[in-house]
Amino acid sequence: MDKHPVWRLRILYVFLLILIVISVVPLSFYGIKMVESNQDTLKTQEEELQTITSKSLAQEIGLYMENTNERLKGFFEATQTTVAKIPASQYESDPQLRAALEKFVTDQPQVIFVTVVNTDAKGPLAGSYNAAADVFLAKLLERAFIAVRQKNNFESNATTITRQGKNESAIVIARPLTVNGKFAGMVAAVVTLQHLQERLEDTWRTASRLEAYVVDNSAHLIASYDPNKYPANSDMANVPVVQKFLAWRGGALASETLPFTLQVGNQSVAMLGTYSSVQSLGWGVIVQKKLSDAYFSVHQMIRETMWWGVLAIILSLVVGLVATKSITRPIEQLRRTARSIANRDFTQRADVRSRTEIGELAATFNTMAEDIQHYIGELEAASEQNRQLFMNSIEALASAVDAKDPYTKGHSSRVAQYSVILAKEIGLEEEDVTKIRISATLHDVGKIGVDDRVLADERRVRNHEAAHGDGLRNRPAGQGARRDAARHPLAPRTVERQGVPGRDRRG
Known part of the structure; x- marks a missing residue:
């Protein structure tokens, strides 16, 4: 055996590595290519979804607000005709005017408050919401009265009100009343944007967490999918997609989708957003989504590919261990048998019953071992025969020496006997003892050449x-x-x- 054995790689590890490469590499390659292809497709689909959604919302909001404004316009004109027949001091007590107000808020559920006041800001009111008791709405109505005294139409920014335990957006719209060209009072209405808010909430629920909100041409929030997170009249000028909309000064004719980064607290969130313009109002409809949500399918595919890859590795290891054991076990048996034979133990045999080439190799190896053992047996027998002949020759030679003198009969054998006893006593090896036996037997061999007359x-x-x-x-x-x-x-x-x-x- 080698004094310095060489480090060798076990064939089991080679088989396992090959199985892992065969199973994982194609799956990884396929997964990467599919992810790259689907990522572009999903990105395009997400952009198309945002564009279609924002345009649809903008069109729907435009029609809704146009219809509301038309109804308010008709009501304001009817009120103008009515108050022209009533003295300003009787606005508050006139039953016809009060009935007209109540009928209007009943027919138009989006109008939650309406009032007609004279120059002293006194008059009847109607509606499901008491705007006079709301501090913010009361302030807006005061501002509206100041504006219409100057014969200007008034339309407020959106504000948040709490109705039936929920926050919702509302706006105040007011028109001046004139009689004979003189200021006679104000007609004002509070319009809730709950319908728009519900539509934005539906978009959030049905369009895979797509955030939608509406801003005016000053970047103030009009309505959003979550009024608790984005209250009405919030300044949205720091949002890049809103900035892009404002660059058109409310005159954007097309939609645009762009990626941007939104600063939320101390964190930067990657977003994908689209804006569309409500041209009749100068408003902008914004829809946006986190990139992680927009490309959720891609990330999910990546995760699934990774899990399938891990599963493939585990299955490859299990199958590889089972499969390679049937190959490496007989090889290991052959290795142990070969090592034993290398250590001169020729009685060992490779117990391999495989019907593959390895089994044939083991059978050939066993035949070779048997032949070697047979040849070694023959060599050992011949060696023993030669040794015996050699010893017989030595003893015959010693006997011939002793025979020259009858007084020396048995002398050489006795010297050899004593020499062997002494050699064993001092602990010599068996090989050395044999050499001493031969030397002692032949110690008087020189006498065979001495003349008998000298010996006698x-x-x-x-x-x-x-x-x-x-x-x-x-x-x-x-x-x-x-x-x-x-x-x-x-x-x-x-x-x-x-x-x-x-x-x-x-x-």
């Missing part, structure tokens, strides 16, 4: 050698050593070999 020489040993032999004889513990020394092949035959079995004593 029976001359006496020298004096110091004899003395050494006497020392051995005199030691109690030296009996075994004396026997071994007597068996030594080089020991002279004249040495006394007392107590040595199989030897005759010679002198």
